[in-house]
Amino acid sequence: MTRPHGHIVVLHRWRDRHAHYADYLDHDAYRVSYVTTRLGLASVPAAAAAVAEVSATDSLAETTAAVAALAERLGPVRRLVALNEGDLDTAAALRAGFALPGQSAQELERFRDKLTMVTLVDRAGIAVPRYGDAVSRESVREFARSNGWPVVVKPRRGTASRGVAVLRGPADLEASALFDGASSESRIAQSFVADPVFHVDGLWTGSALGPWRASRYVNSCHDFTEGAFLGSVEVDEPELLPPLADFTAAVGEALGEGRPWVFHLEVFVGSGEDGAPRLTFLEAGARVGGGEIPFVWREVHGLDLMAAAADIQMDRPPAVPATGSAPGGTAGWLLLPMPVPAPCRVVEVTRVPDLTGPESGPYAQVVPEPGTVIPRTGGYEHVAARFRFRGSSSREVEAAIEKTAGAFTVRCESLPVPAPQPAKEM
Secondary structure: OOOOOOEEEEEEOOOOOOOOHHHHOOOOOOEEEEEEOOHHHHHOOOOOOEEEEOOOOOOHHHHHHHHHHHHHHHOOEEEEEEOOHHHHHHHHHHHHHOOOOOOOHHHHHHHHOHHHHHHHHHHOOOOOOOEEEEOOHHHHHHHHHHHOOOEEEEEOOOOOOOOOEEEOOHHHHHHOOOOOOOOOOOEEEEEOOOOOEEEEEEEEOOOOEEEEEEEEEEOOHHHHHOOOOEEEEEOOOOOOHHHHHHHHHHHHHHHHOOOOEEEEEEEEEEEOOOOOEEEEEEEEEOOOOOOOHHHHHHHOOOOOHHHHHHHHHOOOOOOOOOOOEOOOOEEEEEEEOOOOOOOEEEEEEEEOOOOOOOOOOOOEEEOOOOOOEEOOOOOOOOOOEEEEEEEOOHHHHHHHHHHHHOOEEEEEEEOOOOOOOOOEEO
16 A cells, blocks of 8 residues: 555553554554554554564663664654653654654753743743752752742652652751752752642643643642552532633643643642632643543543644644533542552452442443553553543542542562663564
8 A cells, every 4th residue: 555645653652542543643644653662562553554662762762773763664754743741852852863843852841841831831920839940958948948848849850740859847858868969850949839739631722722621639649659549530610610711721821832732730729818719830741641631531521632632743733622621521530559669560459349330430440450560660551550430520520539549459569670671673
């Protein structure tokens, strides 16, 4: 079959079907090849023109060699698509190296560097925590003298609450290993905000707010790194949604530079002295949210945010409704944390048997069977168990999340960390 439109490379790392690439890219009209990991092989479309396996898709050296080999085999690369947040920096570097169109490192900076991001949002007049560059213990100490304790210190470039530290006072700062050793990682310091964290997901069209949904975390991403479950339930409070819509539109404009972007926005939601919602920017990513967000958007709301993200990277208008809250019922999701550090093997799964029906349990779940090996990799895909919920109200969905969180126990045994594997093409 003739494929007249050229060669597209996809960077892909999910084992599950977070993205339906065959729906976004015509595998008959294009030669679509994939650079993926051993774990990601399971969800590469059967129609792929070629697949190159690497140990990690965020390894620039490996992915550069893989793309060069694929180009030698299938012809010059026309576009490169990367939908996982962990691959966005690599994708930008590859576009520069192979002279490809699409998002550059400079364009990505406002979404990947948290200091750049919060500075732009602050300049737009949007409420943010007090912030500063954290280059040393002394700079954090000085920040605390000006702004008070606690102080949050986190990597300027990072995902999934990696490396986030909440320093309650001078003793925490002195005991912290953040500035020990030869690490050159840049960090940001911010004042601590005690308000609950919400996330807002959807599309900024370039000039207006497209489909969107706001959700409240049950526990927090930081709590999840310390062994608590992480849940999320979409909110339906009528007094909260209009202010959230206005706030999200302001952030979309401040960071968008007139371009469309799929967003995962995190915002502190408190209550002001007058009882009105008090909204404070936390951070935002130009990508589909993690956890079960891409699944509940497809399954509950009938919209595919991954398709919109792929459209943007292909320089096409996003194929989703232009405006309004996403349709459908109320969705939610739950992640259970690993009981031991990965890699590990599942030994036993204990379930309470009365989780049946949408009112009392999840409509979909990914629970590993005994013997399953859970790999050592970042993100929220490879966890002890994953669940998705739908219901008629936030209260109903949250009750199901809480019930499910207490109904499953996963026991694991630790495994040795495997040695890196060399890249190979298939």
